[in-house]
Amino acid sequence: MPRDLIAGRYRVEREIGRGGMGAVWLCRDERLGRPVAVKQVGGLPGESSLHLARALREARHSAALSHPNVVALYDALEEGDHVWLVMEYVASRTLDAMLREDGPLPPARVAAIGADVADGLAAAHALGTVHRDVKPSNILVRDEDGHALIADFGIARTVGQEQLTRSGLVTGTPAYFAPELARGDEPTPASDVWALGVSLHAATEGRAPYDDQVNALAVLNAIAHDPPPEPTRAGPLTGPLRRMLDPDPTTRATMQESAAALRAAATRPAPTPRPAPEPPPAPAPARRRGPVMALVLVLLVALAGLGGWWLTQGEDRPDAPTASPGRGPASSTPEPTRTPSRSPQPTPTPDPTPEPPAGDAASLVSDYYATLPDDTDAGWAMLSAGMQARIGRGTYDGFWATIDDVAVDEVSADGDVVRVTLTYTTDGRTEQETRELTVTDGLISADSGAV
Numbered sequence: 001m002p003r004d005l006i007a008g009r010y011r012v013e014r015e016i017g018r019g020g021m022g023a024v025w026l027c028r029d030e031r032l033g034r035p036v037a038v039k040q041v042g043g044l045p046g047e048s049s050l051h052l053a054r055a056l057r058e059a060r061h062s063a064a065l066s067h068p069n070v071v072a073l074y075d076a077l078e079e080g081d082h083v084w085l086v087m088e089y090v091a092s093r094t095l096d097a098m099l100r101e102d103g104p105l106p107p108a109r110v111a112a113i114g115a116d117v118a119d120g121l122a123a124a125h126a127l128g129t130v131h132r133d134v135k136p137s138n139i140l141v142r143d144e145d146g147h148a149l150i151a152d153f154g155i156a157r158t159v160g161q162e163q164l165t166r167s168g169l170v171t172g173t174p175a176y177f178a179p180e181l182a183r184g185d186e187p188t189p190a191s192d193v194w195a196l197g198v199s200l201h202a203a204t205e206g207r208a209p210y211d212d213q214v215n216a217l218a219v220l221n222a223i224a225h226d227p228p229p230e231p232t233r234a235g236p237l238t239g240p241l242r243r244m245l246d247p248d249p250t251t252r253a254t255m256q257e258s259a260a261a262l263r264a265a266a267t268r269p270a271p272t273p274r275p276a277p278e279p280p281p282a283p284a285p286a287r288r289r290g291p292v293m294a295l296v297l298v299l300l301v302a303l304a305g306l307g308g309w310w311l312t313q314g315e316d317r318p319d320a321p322t323a324s325p326g327r328g329p330a331s332s333t334p335e336p337t338r339t340p341s342r343s344p345q346p347t348p349t350p351d352p353t354p355e356p357p358a359g360d361a362a363s364l365v366s367d368y369y370a371t372l373p374d375d376t377d378a379g380w381a382m383l384s385a386g387m388q389a390r391i392g393r394g395t396y397d398g399f400w401a402t403i404d405d406v407a408v409d410e411v412s413a414d415g416d417v418v419r420v421t422l423t424y425t426t427d428g429r430t431e432q433e434t435r436e437l438t439v440t441d442g443l444i445s446a447d448s449g450a451v
């Protein structure tokens with residue numbers, strides 16, 4: 001609970017809601033005499049000034065946006081250990097809450113909500129800003145007139161801006177990731193279109209095309225490889241959704257095209273723009289703490305829990321190109337040369353060359369984690385070509401960029417299958433997990449995930 005008065009100006013009235021980063025408060029701006037929504041971010045151990053700088057810079061981009069379908073950011077300020085984002089207050093329900101409370105919505109209603117949001121996002125895209133976290137809980141549907149606004153540009157980033165993090169992956173919500181993001185590419189306007197398409201699909205169908213699973217990277221793998229299911233209840237929304245959920249970002253509808261198609265699918269006319277909000281005060285100068293980190297950490301908990309999960313999805317495909325036998329500098333054990341055995345298999349495949357000792361696979365896995373997170377070149381070189389193709393280098397580096405340390409607590413091998421217990425450290429937090437990796441031809445070829 002914050003103090004009664006934030007920054008000597010915003011009088012706290014009540015909590016409005018809670019998200020992944022903390023609470024949002026309804027406050028009264030005593031200087032301008034208007035209600036505002038104040039979101040507390042930061043305050044997590046280990047957050048660096050780097051994160052703060054990024055967060056506040058992102059906040060400024062959001063503040064530069066003034067559009068009737070974008071929740072306005074009025075101010076970003078620091079007090080104590082926290083950054084407070086002061087936003088336009090929208091008496092509303094999120095689309096997520098509507099779906100939870102009322103169930104799926106009629107397609108025309110969803111199309112109208114989608115058209116509003118697409119208008120707001122198209123304006124952001126025109127300014128070079130990508131939202132990066134479009135999802136039903138960031139869509140506010142106003143009580144007064146049913147119009148929708150997109151909220152939470154807190155992790156938005158201007159395209160082409162210097163990257164402060166190597167990972168676009170960790171600042172988002174996996175179920176809404178576009179296939180190209182799941183493969184490790186950077187967020188673009190096209191990936192926002194996809195995320196809006198997923199949100200609207202969920203709103204008519206009652207479930208997202210790629211269900212949230214405990215294993216975040218299992219979701220990413222499905223997104224990267226499986227086409228989205230056709231909606232069955234979307235009626236006039238079916239065409240626009242198909243174009244928004246085109247797996248190929250180069251042929252996917254733009255946000256502007258989507259807005260027009262969604263508007264046509266809706267039954268009501270476009271809303272008359274509200275008068276532009278009064279100019280927001282300039283954001284406070286960057287000091288410390290950031291709104292992004294909490295969300296990052298939420299995902300990190302999932303990702304750290306997975307470790308190299310994306311290594312998942314069973315074994316290498318039989319048609320995967322043969323990996324080079326190099327194992328990376330950390331390994332000093334001679335490379336075993338064997339016919340690939342598509343393990344884990346209950347029955348061992350007859351093998352013309354002698355089976356290496358079980359400890360070999362275990363020491364390879366230990367060596368692998370010893371290279372990480374610092375030397376991703378070495379770690380990458382210890383993965384089979386099939387694994388590399390499935391993961392994508394961008395995703396791999398992105399994940400390890402978020403990990404400060406990984407330690408092997410226990411390792412044991414049963415043939416080619418290695419069971420390893422790891423402790424990840426990120427921003428002073430630790431996470432332990434046990435997982436099973438398969439070693440084939442001296443390379444890590446599969447990861448069956450956390451066990």
Ligand SMILES: Nc1ncnc2c1ncn2[C@@H]1O[C@H](COP(=O)(O)OP(=O)(O)OP(=O)(O)O)[C@@H](O)[C@H]1O
Pocket residue numbers: 016017018019020021022023024037039071087088089090091092093094137138151152295
């Ligand atoms: N500007 C606003 N005006 C009115 N209510 C808001 C505003 N912003 C957020 N809320 C409410 O506060 C709740 C929490 O918002 P918040 O952005 O923290 O969470 P979230 O989007 O659900 O989660 P995450 O932090 O993972 O994005 C929302 O669900 C919404 O009900």
